[in-house]
Amino acid sequence: MDMMKDDPRFMLAVLFLCLFLKTHICHGADRISGNQTLTGDQTIVSAGEIFELGFFKPVNSSKYYIGMWYKRISERTIVWVANRETPVSDRFSSVLRISDGNLVLFNESQIQIWSTNVSSSGSSSVQAVLEDNGNLVLKEGSNNSRRILWESFDHPAHTWLPGSKLGYNNITKKNQRLISWRTSEDPAPGLFSLELDTSDNSYKILWNGSVQYWTSGPWNENTKIFDRVPEMRLNYIYDFHFVSNNTEKYFTYSVKDNSTTSRFLMDVSGQIKQQNWLGNGWNLFWSQPRQQCEVYAYCGAYGNCNEESLPFCNCVTGFEPKSQSNWDIEDYSVGCRRKTPLQSCGNNSTSGGGNGERDKFLQLTSMSLPNQSLSAGSAAQCESTCLNNCSCTAYSLDDNDCLIWIGDFLDLEQLSEDDGTGRTFYVRLAASELPNPKKKNGVIIGVAVGSAVGISVFLCLIVFVILRRRKKIVKPGKTVEGSLMAYDYRYLQNATKNFSEKLGGGGFGSVFKGTLPDQTVIAVKQLESFSQGEKQFRTEVSTIGTIQHVNLVRLRGFCSEGAKRLLVYDYMSNGSLDSHIFREKTSNLLDWKTRYQIALGTARGLYYLHEKCRDCIIHCDIKPENILLDSQFIPKVADFGLAKLVGRDFSRVLTTMRGTRGYLAPEWISGVAITAKADVFSFGMMLFEFVSGRRNSEQSEDGKVKFFPRWAASVIIDGGDVLSLLDPSLERNADVEEITRVCRVACWCIQDDENRRPTMGQIVQILEGVIDVNLPPVPRSLQVFVDDQENVIFYTESSSSQSSQTRSNTSTASSQAKSTTSSKNSLS
Numbered sequence: 039m040d041m042m043k044d045d046p047r048f049m050l051a052v053l054f055l056c057l058f059l060k061t062h063i064c065h066g067a068d069r070i071s072g073n074q075t076l077t078g079d080q081t082i083v084s085a086g087e088i089f090e091l092g093f094f095k096p097v098n099s100s101k102y103y104i105g106m107w108y109k110r111i112s113e114r115t116i117v118w119v120a121n122r123e124t125p126v127s128d129r130f131s132s133v134l135r136i137s138d139g140n141l142v143l144f145n146e147s148q149i150q151i152w153s154t155n156v157s158s159s160g161s162s163s164v165q166a167v168l169e170d171n172g173n174l175v176l177k178e179g180s181n182n183s184r185r186i187l188w189e190s191f192d193h194p195a196h197t198w199l200p201g202s203k204l205g206y207n208n209i210t211k212k213n214q215r216l217i218s219w220r221t222s223e224d225p226a227p228g229l230f231s232l233e234l235d236t237s238d239n240s241y242k243i244l245w246n247g248s249v250q251y252w253t254s255g256p257w258n259e260n261t262k263i264f265d266r267v268p269e270m271r272l273n274y275i276y277d278f279h280f281v282s283n284n285t286e287k288y289f290t291y292s293v294k295d296n297s298t299t300s301r302f303l304m305d306v307s308g309q310i311k312q313q314n315w316l317g318n319g320w321n322l323f324w325s326q327p328r329q330q331c332e333v334y335a336y337c338g339a340y341g342n343c344n345e346e347s348l349p350f351c352n353c354v355t356g357f358e359p360k361s362q363s364n365w366d367i368e369d370y371s372v373g374c375r376r377k378t379p380l381q382s383c384g385n386n387s388t389s390g391g392g393n394g395e396r397d398k399f400l401q402l403t404s405m406s407l408p409n410q411s412l413s414a415g416s417a418a419q420c421e422s423t424c425l426n427n428c429s430c431t432a433y434s435l436d437d438n439d440c441l442i443w444i445g446d447f448l449d450l451e452q453l454s455e456d457d458g459t460g461r462t463f464y465v466r467l468a469a470s471e472l473p474n475p476k477k478k479n480g481v482i483i484g485v486a487v488g489s490a491v492g493i494s495v496f497l498c499l500i501v502f503v504i505l506r507r508r509k510k511i512v513k514p515g516k517t518v519e520g521s522l523m524a525y526d527y528r529y530l531q532n533a534t535k536n537f538s539e540k541l542g543g544g545g546f547g548s549v550f551k552g553t554l555p556d557q558t559v560i561a562v563k564q565l566e567s568f569s570q571g572e573k574q575f576r577t578e579v580s581t582i583g584t585i586q587h588v589n590l591v592r593l594r595g596f597c598s599e600g601a602k603r604l605l606v607y608d609y610m611s612n613g614s615l616d617s618h619i620f621r622e623k624t625s626n627l628l629d630w631k632t633r634y635q636i637a638l639g640t641a642r643g644l645y646y647l648h649e650k651c652r653d654c655i656i657h658c659d660i661k662p663e664n665i666l667l668d669s670q671f672i673p674k675v676a677d678f679g680l681a682k683l684v685g686r687d688f689s690r691v692l693t694t695m696r697g698t699r700g701y702l703a704p705e706w707i708s709g710v711a712i713t714a715k716a717d718v719f720s721f722g723m724m725l726f727e728f729v730s731g732r733r734n735s736e737q738s739e740d741g742k743v744k745f746f747p748r749w750a751a752s753v754i755i756d757g758g759d760v761l762s763l764l765d766p767s768l769e770r771n772a773d774v775e776e777i778t779r780v781c782r783v784a785c786w787c788i789q790d791d792e793n794r795r796p797t798m799g800q801i802v803q804i805l806e807g808v809i810d811v812n813l814p815p816v817p818r819s820l821q822v823f824v825d826d827q828e829n830v831i832f833y834t835e836s837s838s839s840q841s842s843q844t845r846s847n848t849s850t851a852s853s854q855a856k857s858t859t860s861s862k863n864s865l866s
């Protein structure tokens with residue numbers, strides 16, 4: 039093959055083919071060597087066809103760059119760029135080749151615009167090889183004594199690939215950095231970077247190379263994690279290493295299962311992100327800072343960041359985007375500019391927009407203040423202090439102190455009204471930008487009211503009242519798509535007496551009780567975090583609205599106004615299941631028959647969600663809090679479809695699904711697609727709790743039973759006293775066969791390997807007694823994963839005892855389960 043490559047006839051044939059087919063893989067080779075060149079649509083491909091290198095252009099740009107991307111991933115994902123700041127416009131007359139022992143990019147005028155820039159012997163044996171790990175390596179010498187002159191791993195762009203190092207080299211004194219792209223269309227170095235701080239071995243994210251807004255905390259050699267990244271303990275799919283000695287300090291990682299494509303990048307959003315490819319898209323696995331508004335100066339000068347609005351950035355009143363085209367591509371860093379110049383200071387003309395009036399101040403409440411304030415005397419004179427300083431743009435009061443801001447202010451954030459830390463911020467504006475308080479005019483009108491005016495005012499009032507009435511009747515809103523109502527926010531505010539009676543606070547937001555004018559009782563859920571705009575929200579909600587089943591809570595309607603998103607449900611008079619099975623007092627005791635019926639009803643509801651409705655829906659948050667009971671104790675699954683509304687990111691799952699810990703299936707952290715089997719796992723965990731009457735995550739009162747599922751399995755398998763498993767409050771009043779059945783199916787459900795878990799359909803059949811499960815698999819020794827507050831996140835079988843000891847007859851549930859396993863993924 040190598041001989042053939044050197045054969046000129048072969049080369050000519052290849053060249054001809056290339057011209058003829060215009061194929062992208064022209065060299066078909068993994069290297070550029072000797073006299074070879076790369077130009078136009080030609081690319082080189084790593085030996086295992088993992089990475090590809092050649093010219094590319096960002097979608098809406100007209101400029102070309104030499105870049106590296108994944109060969110097999112359908113979504114073009116650039117992981118490295120050579121000439122970040124020096125693009126070319128004609129890729130056919132530009133060329134990448136070896137020149138004087140370096141890999142050099144020449145532009146249209148054959149002028150060198152990028153080079154590996156190493157001093158070398160200029161030997162002709164230099165080659166640039168693209169390796170399967172995404173490293174482009176410049177080598178010199180014969181096969182046996184290759185010397186590495188330069189490698190792209192030492193010069194990362196914004197992506198950090200598995201196997202490469204990110205750190206400091208004490209010999210070259212070079213500190214590597216990941217630097218974000220300037221915008222999604224421009225790979226030039228942007229404002230956000232990640233680098234190692236060698237003083238305390240922590241990684242820091244910096245804005246414009248100076249202002250730090252996130253740190254990993256120092257590396258802790260004992261716990262092998264960075265102090266402020268406790269989730270590193272969940273090293274389920276990655277192996278991390280930190281090396282620190284006098285020669286070098288670096289952090290590196292690898293993916294345990296190397297069939298997973300994973301990358302780590304400094305994103306244009308100012309967040310570092312870890313993503314895994316799931317076959318149809320990049321799945322966000324982890325990111326920091328979690329909140330967009332924690333990114334320093336994300337919205338630029340005079341921008342206002344609001345975590346609850348979409349987009350996150352807005353200009354402060356009186357300002358407008360400095361560059362609308364940048365804002366359109368979500369690049370807010372350019373910030374905002376004044377619509378009307380300030381009046382005062384050196385401008386003694388009336389050219390400022392204030393018609394000669396002095397500048398005024400706009401009052402913004404519940405703000406997180408920008409960082410760079412100056413202390414300026416007493417609070418009483420604060421406003422005039424600011425007015426008298428030409429460069430003062432804003433002030434705020436801090437007890438008895440006056441804080442002023444000089445020049446552009448960055449990093450202003452709107453907090454929610456009930457956030458206790460919010461402060462009031464006064465922004466200086468030209469007087470004409472502020473709505474004039476019409477006090478004086480009011481007095482004049484008052485004096486001038488004549489009888490004619492009086493009558494017309496009276497008429498207006500009548501019309502107003504009628505309109506209001508009419509509006510009130512119309513208010514519940516028009517019917518949209520099916521039977522859903524679009525409610526008015528004010529209407530729901532009235533119905534819930536201004537959200538005064540809280541029923542509960544779930545993972546997605548708080549729920550309030552309300553009463554409609556016709557005395558129907560409703561439950562109103564205020565969504566706290568959602569990732570979608572209005573249109574998508576309506577689409578999603580109307581899908582949820584079409585799903586109706588006796589074991590699912592019915593969605594009656596919704597409200598979507600501004601940044602507010604509410605869902606209106608039927609009210610369930612017996613509350614949620616947790617209050618009945620984990621109760622303190624023995625009233626409300628659910629007897630065994632009722633528990634069994636609740637288990638069966640819940641299974642039917644989930645079966646319907648997974649397999650019977652038009653689009654398969656994975657609930658993602660099955661736990662007793664989400665099983666509601668109506669007046670007849672019929673179970674109704676709540677909150678289905680919401681996981682989609684809040685987005686599919688794992689980091690969101692962890693932050694938004696509070697109280698979910700203990701029910702999450704291990705694949706949540708494995709970076710693979712979530713299937714309906716994740717719900718099966720959670721359902722299994724919950725079944726054990728039906729039996730024991732306590733949370734699996736708690737030890738028994740006498741401390742003897744640490745993990746109930748394991749104990750239950752051993753009692754069933756050893757033919758022990760099944761009734762001893764039962765919630766003591768039930769005083770052994772239960773059907774032994776039913777308890778056995780529930781424990782068996784629960785054991786099937788909580789297996790690590792999702793393919794072994796039954797489907798919801800099989801579970802329904804088992805609980806109905808139609809099919810039977812013999813001996814369950816024993817939950818093996820389980821690892822407990824905890825988060826930074828030491829709360830249990832989930833359990834998984836420890837990998838040390840991986841060998842299966844299923845003594846059971848797997849022919850029923852397991853084999854069928856395999857055949858029905860599909861990668862339905864409602865989250866994508």
Ligand SMILES: *[C@@H]1O[C@H](CO)[C@@H](O)[C@H](O)[C@H]1NC(C)=O
Pocket residue numbers: 072073
């Ligand atoms: C490269 O070109 C030079 C002169 O043009 C020639 O001597 C040399 O053999 C060529 N090398 C290869 C690998 O083709």
Ligand SMILES: *[C@@H]1O[C@H](CO)[C@@H](O)[C@H](O)[C@H]1NC(C)=O
Pocket residue numbers: 097098367
């Ligand atoms: C490219 O521009 C078009 C039209 O302006 C826009 O719809 C599209 O979202 C842009 N694509 C990217 C990746 O910015």
Ligand SMILES: *[C@@H]1O[C@H](CO)[C@@H](O)[C@H](O)[C@H]1NC(C)=O
Pocket residue numbers: 145146147148149151
């Ligand atoms: C090539 O690069 C040089 C140096 O940067 C520049 O002066 C020249 O205009 C470029 N040629 C073209 C065609 O862009």
Ligand SMILES: *[C@@H]1O[C@H](CO)[C@@H](O)[C@H](O)[C@H]1NC(C)=O
Pocket residue numbers: 155157
């Ligand atoms: C190339 O390296 C030399 C020193 O080795 C340095 O002076 C020069 O600035 C470098 N050029 C570029 C473009 O990095």
Ligand SMILES: *[C@@H]1O[C@H](CO)[C@@H](O)[C@H](O)[C@H]1NC(C)=O
Pocket residue numbers: 040180181182
């Ligand atoms: C380099 O290795 C290839 C096979 O990997 C071999 O065909 C070739 O002859 C070697 N060249 C030298 C100079 O050793």
Ligand SMILES: *[C@@H]1O[C@H](CO)[C@@H](O)[C@H](O)[C@H]1NC(C)=O
Pocket residue numbers: 246
């Ligand atoms: C970043 O810092 C440089 C000086 O280091 C400064 O000139 C530039 O204006 C800063 N960029 C922004 C957006 O503030």
Ligand SMILES: *[C@@H]1O[C@H](CO)[C@@H](O)[C@H](O)[C@H]1NC(C)=O
Pocket residue numbers: 248249250251334409410
């Ligand atoms: C606040 O601003 C100063 C510079 O004025 C900067 O050094 C510091 O890092 C900033 N802090 C944060 C948290 O942005």
Ligand SMILES: *[C@@H]1O[C@H](CO)[C@@H](O)[C@H](O)[C@H]1NC(C)=O
Pocket residue numbers: 281282283284285286
């Ligand atoms: C530093 O650590 C690296 C990686 O473990 C090792 O290759 C190197 O020899 C070490 N250097 C010293 C001086 O210990």
Ligand SMILES: *[C@@H]1O[C@H](CO)[C@@H](O)[C@H](O)[C@H]1NC(C)=O
Pocket residue numbers: 208236283284285
């Ligand atoms: C670099 O090496 C020198 C001595 O070789 C040592 O004193 C210094 O602490 C090292 N610096 C770092 C950041 O490790």
Ligand SMILES: *[C@@H]1O[C@H](CO)[C@@H](O)[C@H](O)[C@H]1NC(C)=O
Pocket residue numbers: 296297
């Ligand atoms: C994955 O790793 C194993 C063991 O390290 C190796 O044998 C295999 O070739 C690797 N597969 C890929 C696709 O890199």
Ligand SMILES: *[C@@H]1O[C@H](CO)[C@@H](O)[C@H](O)[C@H]1NC(C)=O
Pocket residue numbers: 379380381382383384385389390428
């Ligand atoms: C003074 O007025 C000019 C022109 O109206 C304007 O460009 C400038 O920004 C103003 N100066 C100040 C300090 O507002």
Ligand SMILES: *[C@@H]1O[C@H](CO)[C@@H](O)[C@H](O)[C@H]1NC(C)=O
Pocket residue numbers: 383384385386387
């Ligand atoms: C203010 O206006 C007067 C007269 O129009 C002019 O002479 C003076 O230079 C102006 N002052 C400033 C600071 O622009």
